Amino acid sequence: MLKFAETIKNAQLRLAMLALFVMMMIIVFDVTMRYAFSSPIHGAYDVVEVSLLVFVFHGLSACFLARQNIVIDLIDNLVPERVTHILVRLSDLITIGILALMIWAMFEPASQAFQYGDKKLELGLKLWILWSVAMAGLAGTLFCAFGALAKPVVTSHGGERM
Amino acid sequence: MSNQWIGACGVLALFVLLFLRVPVWAALMLVGVIGNTIVGGWSSSFAILGTTGFDTGSAYTLSVIPLFILMGDVASSTRLSADLFNAARVLLSGIRGGLSIAAIGAAACFGAVCGSSVATAATMTKIALPEMRKAGYDDGLATGSIAAGGSLGILIPPSIILVIYAAIAEQSVPKLFAAALIPGLVLTGIYIVVALIVAHLKPDYAPTVANVTWKERLDALRQPWQFLLLFIVTIGGIYAGVFSPTEAAAIGAFGAILLGLLGRRLTLSQMIKAIEGTVITSALLFVIIIGATLFAYFIVQTQLPVLLSSFAQSMQLNALTVMMIIVIAYVIIGCFLEGIGMVLITVPVFLPLVVKFGYDPIWFSIIVVIVVELGLIHPPVGMNLFVIQAQAPDVKLTAIYRGIIPFLIAPFLLIALLLIFPELALWLPKKLYG
Numbered sequence: 337m338l339k340f341a342e343t344i345k346n347a348q349l350r351l352a353m354l355a356l357f358v359m360m361m362i363i364v365f366d367v368t369m370r371y372a373f374s375s376p377i378h379g380a381y382d383v384v385e386v387s388l389l390v391f392v393f394h395g396l397s398a399c400f401l402a403r404q405n406i407v408i409d410l411i412d413n414l415v416p417e418r419v420t421h422i423l424v425r426l427s428d429l430i431t432i433g434i435l436a437l438m439i440w441a442m443f444e445p446a447s448q449a450f451q452y453g454d455k456k457l458e459l460g461l462k463l464w465i466l467w468s469v470a471m472a473g474l475a476g477t478l479f480c481a482f483g484a485l486a487k488p489v490v491t492s493h494g495g496e497r498m
Numbered sequence: 499m500s501n502q503w504i505g506a507c508g509v510l511a512l513f514v515l516l517f518l519r520v521p522v523w524a525a526l527m528l529v530g531v532i533g534n535t536i537v538g539g540w541s542s543s544f545a546i547l548g549t550t551g552f553d554t555g556s557a558y559t560l561s562v563i564p565l566f567i568l569m570g571d572v573a574s575s576t577r578l579s580a581d582l583f584n585a586a587r588v589l590l591s592g593i594r595g596g597l598s599i600a601a602i603g604a605a606a607c608f609g610a611v612c613g614s615s616v617a618t619a620a621t622m623t624k625i626a627l628p629e630m631r632k633a634g635y636d637d638g639l640a641t642g643s644i645a646a647g648g649s650l651g652i653l654i655p656p657s658i659i660l661v662i663y664a665a666i667a668e669q670s671v672p673k674l675f676a677a678a679l680i681p682g683l684v685l686t687g688i689y690i691v692v693a694l695i696v697a698h699l700k701p702d703y704a705p706t707v708a709n710v711t712w713k714e715r716l717d718a719l720r721q722p723w724q725f726l727l728l729f730i731v732t733i734g735g736i737y738a739g740v741f742s743p744t745e746a747a748a749i750g751a752f753g754a755i756l757l758g759l760l761g762r763r764l765t766l767s768q769m770i771k772a773i774e775g776t777v778i779t780s781a782l783l784f785v786i787i788i789g790a791t792l793f794a795y796f797i798v799q800t801q802l803p804v805l806l807s808s809f810a811q812s813m814q815l816n817a818l819t820v821m822m823i824i825v826i827a828y829v830i831i832g833c834f835l836e837g838i839g840m841v842l843i844t845v846p847v848f849l850p851l852v853v854k855f856g857y858d859p860i861w862f863s864i865i866v867v868i869v870v871e872l873g874l875i876h877p878p879v880g881m882n883l884f885v886i887q888a889q890a891p892d893v894k895l896t897a898i899y900r901g902i903i904p905f906l907i908a909p910f911l912l913i914a915l916l917l918i919f920p921e922l923a924l925w926l927p928k929k930l931y932g
Contacts, residue, residue, distance in 0.1 A: 441548035
């Protein structure tokens with residue numbers, strides 16, 4: 337499972353990196369075209385929003401698999417290491433629960449976007465496609481959060497435990 | 499139980515969850531979802547949860563965050579900070595405490611293209627600390643100067659914290675960047691004065707470095723031209739109204755990459771690493787922003803700030819006292835929370851109260867950033883102090899603590915100045931944007 341989670345994370349990370357690069361380049365071209373030729377790129381605004389969406393939802397899996405989310409670890413110095421391990425595991429479960437809830441909650445607005453045929457203003461891109469991209473990103477993140485369960489817990493004590 | 503008390507319980511529950519090591523984003527989201535369910539019902543809460551992630555993750559205005567982070571990450575990989583420090587070191591040679599001033603000045607300049615305090619402190623430690631130790635500087639003064647200078651990265655524009663504040667407080671990013679410039683320069687000045695006083699009082703802490711000729715000084719001025727170019731194009735572009743913040747960030751990131759590649763200071767693998775680092779840092783921030791948006795919605799629904807405001811009025815507190823209490827609260831919270839979490843959790847609660855007492859939200863943004871900065875450098879948990887120690891493990895943490903103490907006066911002095919002269923923060927945005 338961990339190996340498969342790593343594969344998903346790598347694929348999503350590359351996609352997010354590409355999205356960031358596209359986001360940067362489209363803005364640079366748009367600004368250049370606007371100031372040099374008075375001809376801004378049509379749809380640049382939408383491309384930035386779409387790239388950001390891909391970037392955010394597919395960039396999360398790397399953080400979740402590596403448990404890189406920001407935590408306040410003051411308690412590590414106050415309780416035995418075993419308790420810290422239990423708390424980390426509980427946080428893993430809370431993370432999985434919230435991610436699953438988020439995906440579930442996104443089904444309704446996504447299906448509404450499909451039903452009503454909502455589109456991006458400039459590119460005319462169907463919004464349900466973007467909802468699907470975001471949900472796929474979160475699904476990969478959820479899988480990586482499950483993958484984190486298979487990884488040992490490393491605390492600020494320096495201890496490592498499965 | 500009234501909605502306002504539900505809000506207060508929500509804030510308490512949030513702190514309990516954070517203390518129990520629940521990740522910041524998850525704690526914010528959990529309290530936000532449960533709180534919204536209690537106040538507005540499950541269907542409403544579920545609908546908000548479904549749309550918040552998508553709306554936040556595709557908001558054009560927030561694209562500025564990864565692009566500025568990328569600019570900073572690339573700048574960190576391209577020895578830009580080394581150029582800045584070397585130029586300042588040569589210019590200030592012959593002055594007692596000159597290397598401390600050089601470290602603070604270079605950190606302030608580097609912060610102007612980096613936007614992250616921790617990254618600035620880490621980079622400057624690598625560059626400035628060996629030089630200062632070689633020159634016989636006291637470890638405390640050397641690390642104190644670097645930690646203090648590093649903290650300027652989040653005040654001097656572009657500042658990621660200000661972008662996040664703008665998103666949560668519905669303020670204009672260019673106005674906030676304009677408001678931060680003068681306080682950032684004033685704080686740099688105060689840090690430099692503190693370093694000079696320490697060097698004057700304890701001459702053995704800062705031996706004088708041999709003087710150089712004026713020709714060498716002039717030559718040194720040419721070194722950081724890449725920094726000047728990036729700063730003028732990005733921040734100058736925003737102030738002049740040529741670029742939006744997002745455009746400036748993209749141009750800045752692209753410019754940093756181009757300068758690095760053309761000058762052979764950046765390899766392709768370093769560039770890929772910088773992009774990867776940016777993805778991870780930004781994703782961490784975005785998931786917190788999504789959680790904070792849900793939490794802020796809950797706080798707005800409960801009208802908790804109204805409860806705080808009525809309490810302050812019933813105690814007959816004046817505006818200054820309320821601000822002092824808020825600053826003290828921030829200093830205490832800064833002992834436990836990291837900067838961005840602190841801003842996202844506290845701004846929805848404090849901002850309506852502050853506005854009710856007649857303070858300007860743009861002015862308040864600068865106060866918030868200063869107290870976050872303070873949180874980065876005050877013992878025992880200042881992040882910059884740990885970053886420096888991680889980069890220089892042979893320097894004792896107690897020496898770092900001792901060294902930072904004189905510098906802690908500077909943020910408080912700046913807050914006092916901003917209370918007496920609010921125009922320090924408000925003049926430039928008014929001048930530029932009316």
